[in-house]
Amino acid sequence: xxxxxxxxxxxxxxxxxxxxxxxxxxxxxxxxxxxxxxxxxxxxxxxxxxxxxxxxxxxxxxxxxxxxxxxxxxxxxxxxxxxxxxxxxxxxxxxxxxxxxxxxxxxxxxxxxxxxxxxxxxxxxxxxxxxxxxxxxxxxxxxxxxxxxxxxxxxxxxxxxxxxxxxxxxxxxxxxxxxxxxxxxxxxxxxxxxxxxxxxxxxxxxxxxxxxxxxxxxxxxxxxxxxxxxxxxxxxxxxxxxxxxxxxxxxxxxxxxxxxxxxxxxxxxxxxxxxxxxxxxxxxxxxxxxxxxxxxxxxxxxxxxxxxxxxxxxxxxxxxxxxxxxxxxxxxxxxxxxxxxxxxxxxxxxxxxxxxxxxxxxxxxxxxxxxxxxxxxxxxxxxxxxxxxxxxxxxxxxxxxxxxxxxxxxxxxxxxxxxxxxxxxxxxxxxxxxxxxxxxxxxxxxxxxxxxxxxxxxxxxxxxxxxxxxxxxxxxxxxxxxxxxxxx
Numbered sequence: 001x002x003x004x005x006x007x008x009x010x011x012x013x014x015x016x017x018x019x020x021x022x023x024x025x026x027x028x029x030x031x032x033x034x035x036x037x038x039x040x041x042x043x044x045x046x047x048x049x050x051x052x053x054x055x056x057x058x059x060x061x062x063x064x065x066x067x068x069x070x071x072x073x074x075x076x077x078x079x080x081x082x083x084x085x086x087x088x089x090x091x092x093x094x095x096x097x098x099x100x101x102x103x104x105x106x107x108x109x110x111x112x113x114x115x116x117x118x119x120x121x122x123x124x125x126x127x128x129x130x131x132x133x134x135x136x137x138x139x140x141x142x143x144x145x146x147x148x149x150x151x152x153x154x155x156x157x158x159x160x161x162x163x164x165x166x167x168x169x170x171x172x173x174x175x176x177x178x179x180x181x182x183x184x185x186x187x188x189x190x191x192x193x194x195x196x197x198x199x200x201x202x203x204x205x206x207x208x209x210x211x212x213x214x215x216x217x218x219x220x221x222x223x224x225x226x227x228x229x230x231x232x233x234x235x236x237x238x239x240x241x242x243x244x245x246x247x248x249x250x251x252x253x254x255x256x257x258x259x260x261x262x263x264x265x266x267x268x269x270x271x272x273x274x275x276x277x278x279x280x281x282x283x284x285x286x287x288x289x290x291x292x293x294x295x296x297x298x299x300x301x302x303x304x305x306x307x308x309x310x311x312x313x314x315x316x317x318x319x320x321x322x323x324x325x326x327x328x329x330x331x332x333x334x335x336x337x338x339x340x341x342x343x344x345x346x347x348x349x350x351x352x353x354x355x356x357x358x359x360x361x362x363x364x365x366x367x368x369x370x371x372x373x374x375x376x377x378x379x380x381x382x383x384x385x386x387x388x389x390x391x392x393x394x395x396x397x398x399x400x401x402x403x404x405x406x407x408x409x410x411x412x413x414x415x416x417x418x419x420x421x422x423x424x425x426x427x428x429x430x431x432x433x434x435x436x437x438x439x440x441x442x443x444x445x446x447x448x449x450x451x452x453x454x455x456x457x458x459x460x461x462x463x464x465x466x467x468x469x470x471x472x473x474x475x476x477x478x479x480x481x482x483x484x485x486x487x488x
Contacts, residue, residue: 177463241412248428265446325382
């Protein structure tokens with residue numbers, strides 16, 4: 001602090017010492033207050049940005065927006081005046097008929113008399129192609145109970161007692177493969193143990209205890225260990241979408257990781273959200289393409305595609321900050337919208353990939369120039385995002401030249417959303433064993449969906465193999481199935 005307070009020596013000589021000391025004290029206090037004001041301004045800016053975050057300008061899910069957040073909707077379109085339903089020139093969308101060999105009963109519906117003159121049609125010839133109408137119904141559901149009488153018979157020769165054994169393929173437990181498969185499949189659709197118990201009672205008049213449901217889940221988890229591990233090999237040899245979200249195991253914070261390829265999906269619950277977990281999932285020497293957000297845990301991946309949906313949220317955040325970076329945010333967001341319009345033409349076959357790549361040449365030049373301008377701005381956060389995108393430049397365009405890679409991580413987010421919905425109803429898992437069950441079950445069900453397999457049939461096959469003492473079947477991609485059949 002300047003000890004003269006900006007006053008001349010003559011004035012200082014005539015000013016009492018007590019007054020000077022008071023002025024110095026007040027000046028020092030003013031200076032401290034000015035520093036505090038600047039700090040509070042910075043904190044206020046951060047708080048306003050945090051409160052302003054939503055699903056449109058950050059990676060936050062839409063479910064976190066809350067009731068006060070209103071999505072900007074497009075204005076309602078004017079009525080076209082056309083009738084509801086399919087329009088002229090468009091193919092009618094109807095449910096396809098079941099094949100005749102799957103029809104349980106065919107009932108002819110013939111008119112008895114002419115609707116015009118009333119003449120009997122008993123002797124008239126049938127029309128060769130009648131209109132087919134199919135009604136689908138569920139048969140009465142009744143559990144099939146099979147009783148096995150296990151006899152113990154004394155030998156007439158030596159007197160020894162020999163007890164009979166169950167036929168091959170019969171479970172030692174009280175429930176068969178299909179019922180066990182149904183129990184765990186109901187778990188995968190976010191039903192807790194008590195709702196499962198009630199549903200089985202309502203559908204089948206079946207009384208099953210909560211303890212038995214837990215036992216079936218534990219046994220299924222052990223049975224799925226081998227096919228679950230086999231999915232990891234598929235993941236590590238494929239292009240993947242990878243993502244992670246928060247999880248609860250007991251009272252501790254965990255993370256639910258997901259890696260999804262064309263034919264397989266892996267869920268993994270881990271303590272950390274770092275690169276070591278990502279390397280454990282994909283393998284340290286992963287050489288395929290991984291599509292992800294900008295999370296630093298994926299920076300070690302050589303071939304990567306950054307999610308443009310997340311980038312567009314970053315650009316929207318630049319706009320919402322209402323500072324020097326707002327104009328750049330608007331430009332970058334507009335560029336992204338144009339690029340997506342071009343990409344949609346590639347996906348629907350309007351454009352070839354080579355046409356898209358030619359359009360990208362000038363586009364990249366303009367986009368890079370805008371990013372570099374953003375780096376020079378006074379807006380710290382905007383400059384930081386722009387600098388990071390320039391540093392990851394090659395990872396923005398992998399989708400443009402690698403077949404099968406999309407510019408967004410929507411696939412990964414859709415897959416992980418199913419587990420998030422389970423988390424909402426269950427609160428997470430209670431133990432390590434519970435986490436292993438969720439990992440394996442959700443991975444198997446999602447992989448069946450990817451391979452267009454029936455998850456219930458597969459889980460039934462797993463239980464049938466276990467009861468029969470046969471190897472547990474693994475989920476192989478369709479091309480591997482073809483190779484196996486060819487080798488056989």
